[in-house]
Amino acid sequence: IYSIPYIILFFMFFILFLWENKLRNKGSDIKIIRYLAMIIFFIFFGFRGYLDTDWAVYFPLYEMAPTIDDTNGIAKFFSGIHEDILLKIEPGFKVILVLLKSINEDYLTLQIFSSFVNVLFLNYFFKKYSPQYVLSFIMYLIFSGLIIEINLLRNSKAIFLFIYSLQFIKERNAVKFFICNGIGILFHSSAIFFFPMYFFLHKKIPMPFVWGVFLLGNFLFLGQIKYISPIVIAVGDFFGGVYSLMAEGYSNDKLFNSSYSISVGYLEKVFTFIILYQFYKKIGEKIKDDNTLNIFYNSFFLYAVSYFFLSEYSVFIDRITTLFVFSYWILYAYLYAVLKQELKAVFTVVLLFFGIYKMVYLNNNILRNYENILWDKPTITKAYFNFNKNYDKFFNPKKK
Structure with a gap:
């Protein structure tokens, strides 16, 4: 039953998807669709209660944050010496915390602000690049958008x-x-991975290389061949500081360095890789710009490579694939746009059932128990009770 609100959210976007296509077929403007999609998204995520786990990090951070008139508190908050590891976060986020705390001391203000900023970015992104506005929102929900929105502030x-x-x-x-x-x-320090992208993301990767890497990645994935831990530790030591600590911590923690195995997720990624590259030329004809085409396909290639090659390190799959998952949101919209009418019907049916499956699979636990401050009364006491009671069940199941 914890999945029901998320299924309802998916259905609302699915109806908007059908409505958008009806308007497009008539040559009508879809502005009303865009506004409705943004409003639904913002109300659902912006006014949510305490979902999943990362609020347990951000809530105390928000409590520690000083207001803008507390000069001594600000100096301490931004100093490089902290006993509390929670305060060892990036300065840009600290600025946001101080400004929001000065406006409203309620932590939920941070979630409202975060979702408001996110929906503006998504609107810009989908208007600029997607041929199917609502379908890109749906792909966002299905592929990593929930975790991005709820946990990755x-x-x-x-x-x-x-x-x-x-x-x-x-x-x-x-x-x-x-x-x-x-x-x-x-x-967030993960943005360091984006810096090299400027130099090659716009360049076309030769197809023999693409398929060769795909086959090798599947061989490593299916063979569960372990080779990453020594590389991770060496790279962490090279960069030093927080990267060295992260590498050591993740390498020694079974929660993070566990392997992925054959699953619906694996099969979906194999299917997606094959189908998207089979439609490479048609999608290219639709996009009509080689640089844009290469940027999204190369991002998808990095997503797939990260998944197949980092299977022994689940935390790397989760963190690195999330950086490039935006390619899904756009390329699937283009795939739908280039399909013939009968295949669009098949796509729509598969989307409906796969979307429901993902909403159930991703949200069928008490930590995703949805509450909204507009009609519920979520409390931090109840949130901590559920978090502490169920943490080991989800994140350390072997602990007795």
Whole structure:
């Protein structure tokens, strides 16, 4: 039953998807569809209660944050010396915490603000690049959007700033690209992975290389061949600091370095890889811009490579694939756009059932028990009770 609100959300977007196509077939404007999609999204995520796990990190952070008139508190908050590991976060996010705390001391203000910023970014992104506006929102919900929206309050800002900077890769404007992602790294250190993208994301990868890497990745995945841990530790030591600590921590924690195995997710990724590259030329004809085509296909290639090659390190799959999952949101919309009418019907039916499956699979636990402050009364006491009671069940099942 915990999945029901998410299934309802999916159905609302699915109806908007059908309505959008009806309007497009008539040549009508879809502005009303865009507004409704943004409003539904913002109400559902912006006014949510305490969902999943990362609120347990961000709530105490928000409590620690000073207001803008507390100069001593601000100096301590931004100092580089902290006994509390929670305060060892990026300065850009600290600025947001201080500004929001000065407006409203309620932690839920942070969630409202985060979702408002995210929906504006998504609207910009889908208007600019997607031929199917609502379908891209649906793909966002199905592929990593829920975890991005609910848990990744810092990461999401770095990801969306990178998405915004894609235009500068296309235009070959290095200054604007690095400024954008320089701001992103002030919100989350994972943005460092975006910096090299400027130099090759717009270039076409030869198809023999693409398929060769795909086959090798599947061989490593299916064979469960372990080779990453020594590389992770060496790279962490090279960069030092927080990266060294993260590498050591993840390598020694079975929660993070467990392997992925054959599943519906694996089969979906194999199918998606094959089908998207089979439709490469048709999608290219639809996009009509080689740089844009290469940017999204190369991002998808990095997503797939990360999944297949990092199977022994589940945390790497979760973290790195999330950086490039935006390619799904756009390429699936283009795939639908280039299909013949009868195949569009098949796509729609598969989308309906797969979407329901994903909403159930991703949300069928008490930590995703949905509450909304507009009609419920979520409390931090109840949230902590459920979190503490169920943490081991979900994240340390072998603990007795």
